[in-house]
Amino acid sequence: MENISITLNRDTRFRDIVVETVGKDLFACYQCYKCSAGCPVSFAMDLLPHQVVRSILFLQKEKVLSSRTIWICASCETCTTRCPNEIDIAKVMDVLRQIQIESGKIAKEPKVPIFHKVFLDTIKKSGRVHELSMLRNFSLRSGDLKEKIKTGEWKNDLRLGLKMFLRGKLKILPPKCKGKEEVRRIFEQAEEHKKV
Amino acid sequence: MKVSFFPGCSLEGTAREYGESIEAVGEILGIELEELPDWNCCGASCAHCTNEFLSIALPARNLHLAEKFKQDLVTPCAACFSRLKAAEKALTSESRIDVAIPFKGEINILHLLEYLSRKDFLERMEKLIKRPLENLKVVSYYGCLIVRPPKTTDAEHWEDPKSLDILISKLGGESIFWPYKTECCGGSLVLTNVDIIHRLTGRLLAMAREVEADCIVTACPLCQSNLDTRQEEIGAKKGIKYDLPIFYFTELMGLAFGHKRVSKWFRRHIVDPRPLLKSRNLL
Numbered sequence: 001m002e003n004i005s006i007t008l009n010r011d012t013r014f015r016d017i018v019v020e021t022v023g024k025d026l027f028a029c030y031q032c033y034k035c036s037a038g039c040p041v042s043f044a045m046d047l048l049p050h051q052v053v054r055s056i057l058f059l060q061k062e063k064v065l066s067s068r069t070i071w072i073c074a075s076c077e078t079c080t081t082r083c084p085n086e087i088d089i090a091k092v093m094d095v096l097r098q099i100q101i102e103s104g105k106i107a108k109e110p111k112v113p114i115f116h117k118v119f120l121d122t123i124k125k126s127g128r129v130h131e132l133s134m135l136r137n138f139s140l141r142s143g144d145l146k147e148k149i150k151t152g153e154w155k156n157d158l159r160l161g162l163k164m165f166l167r168g169k170l171k172i173l174p175p176k177c178k179g180k181e182e183v184r185r186i187f188e189q190a191e192e193h194k195k196v
Numbered sequence: 197m198k199v200s201f202f203p204g205c206s207l208e209g210t211a212r213e214y215g216e217s218i219e220a221v222g223e224i225l226g227i228e229l230e231e232l233p234d235w236n237c238c239g240a241s242c243a244h245c246t247n248e249f250l251s252i253a254l255p256a257r258n259l260h261l262a263e264k265f266k267q268d269l270v271t272p273c274a275a276c277f278s279r280l281k282a283a284e285k286a287l288t289s290e291s292r293i294d295v296a297i298p299f300k301g302e303i304n305i306l307h308l309l310e311y312l313s314r315k316d317f318l319e320r321m322e323k324l325i326k327r328p329l330e331n332l333k334v335v336s337y338y339g340c341l342i343v344r345p346p347k348t349t350d351a352e353h354w355e356d357p358k359s360l361d362i363l364i365s366k367l368g369g370e371s372i373f374w375p376y377k378t379e380c381c382g383g384s385l386v387l388t389n390v391d392i393i394h395r396l397t398g399r400l401l402a403m404a405r406e407v408e409a410d411c412i413v414t415a416c417p418l419c420q421s422n423l424d425t426r427q428e429e430i431g432a433k434k435g436i437k438y439d440l441p442i443f444y445f446t447e448l449m450g451l452a453f454g455h456k457r458v459s460k461w462f463r464r465h466i467v468d469p470r471p472l473l474k475s476r477n478l479l
Binding site: 020021023040041043044071072074075076077078080081088090094095097098101109111112113115116117119120123127128129130131132135138142144156160163164167168169170171175177178179180182183186187189190192193194195 | 205206208209210211212234235236237239240241242243244245246247248249250251253254257292293295296340341344345346348354379380382383384385387388389391392395396425429463464465466
């Protein structure tokens with residue numbers, strides 16, 4: 001009989017980074033679907049949470065990172081709370097998002113990482129979030145305003161914005177935080193702590 | 197009674213009436229809420245989605261500041277609470293990431309709801325009630341991050357929490373059971389995927405109506421905002437008119453304590469709660 005030799009030479013780095021960050025062996029997952037069954041946003045996902053875990057184990061990096069799921073996850077922590085094997089699935093989603101952002105590629109739901117970026121930029125600048133400038137930057141940078149002008153949705157947003165303004169819910173001036181230099185240093189240090 | 201107070205960014209903006217009612221209720225209960233000097237944003241959902249170091253270091257700076265005062269740190273925001281607690285756990289256990297910010301873990305970090313649900317406060321409240329919330333049917337909405345995950349929040353009951361229900365009953369209101377106490381409202385997806393918010397928040401509104409609640413009470417600025425600001429859009433999609441007032445629990449406390457400036461808080465809501473309260477002779 002002919003001898004067959006099989007060489008398994010697969011890059012496991014991706015899986016290892018996720019496992020290391022989450023601090024729990026993902027192989028403990030026995031695909032019980034509990035995470036997916038309780039997920040409030042599963043209806044909008046292209047990969048269900050239990051499938052995300054399995055795909056990581058199968059080293060399907062691109063499939064996971066290019067999914068809609070990682071951005072649609074609302075971080076409600078239901079999956080993490082209920083997993084019988086104590087896998088922190090919400091944290092798995094966090095690591096995947098972090099790796100995707102670091103890749104520099106366009107995300108499947110591009111508005112979500114742009115939202116995160118403009119939100120964090122206001123903290124970096126002034127130490128706290130200024131809701132009004134965050135909203136303005138988001139609408140401009142994500143193309144959200146352009147889209148809404150096309151669809152006419154901007155009218156609803158403007159009406160709601162005006163109502164909130166008249167009720168004193170939109171603070172005009174940005175907040176003052178004396179520690180903003182310290183906060184900026186935290187952001188600089190964070191740059192050195194990338195996932196990959 | 198003194199505590200350190202971490203207000204969070206939304207209290208000066210979208211959740212202004214939450215901040216105002218907290219101040220009023222604190223005064224009535226004799227609690228000195230000392231704002232943590234020079235606090236910074238906890239990073240909310242955006243930091244933990246982007247960079248692990250940032251998600252620990254931003255709240256860690258606040259914990260470091262708070263520890264100097266050697267008293268409980270209280271925050272009214274569910275997201276701030278969640279991030280402060282996550283940082284507490286990371287800093288007091290063997291963590292892979294060293295953020296180089298010292299914190300020994302010698303202070304308690306509490307959500308305001310948990311703090312005010314202490315037995316001695318509940319007893320004190322009973323004597324302070326001037327206008328019991330009679331005939332007001334309330335569903336308690338806890339949302340996600342006050343209770344989940346329990347390993348972070350240290351919550352005792354995460355599937356069926358009761359603190360808000362108990363509080364409402366103490367204030368004389370009728371706390372109605374409903375199955376959506378800890379269902380997600382969609383959180384910050386409101387800016388990027390409003391359709392998801394319409395579905396999740398819409399389910400909450402529909403269920404509140406199903407159980408014949410007059411209003412929903414919350415303990416989170418983002419939950420309150422999603423529930424309060426989207427009713428018109430959700431109603432238009434479904435062909436139903438929603439006008440369900442969404443209260444912060446401290447507003448209902450202020451109302452029951454007979455605070456004079458409650459109308460100033462209620463005026464800030466998108467769904468005006470005053471007609472409901474007038475119809476129940478509470479205003």
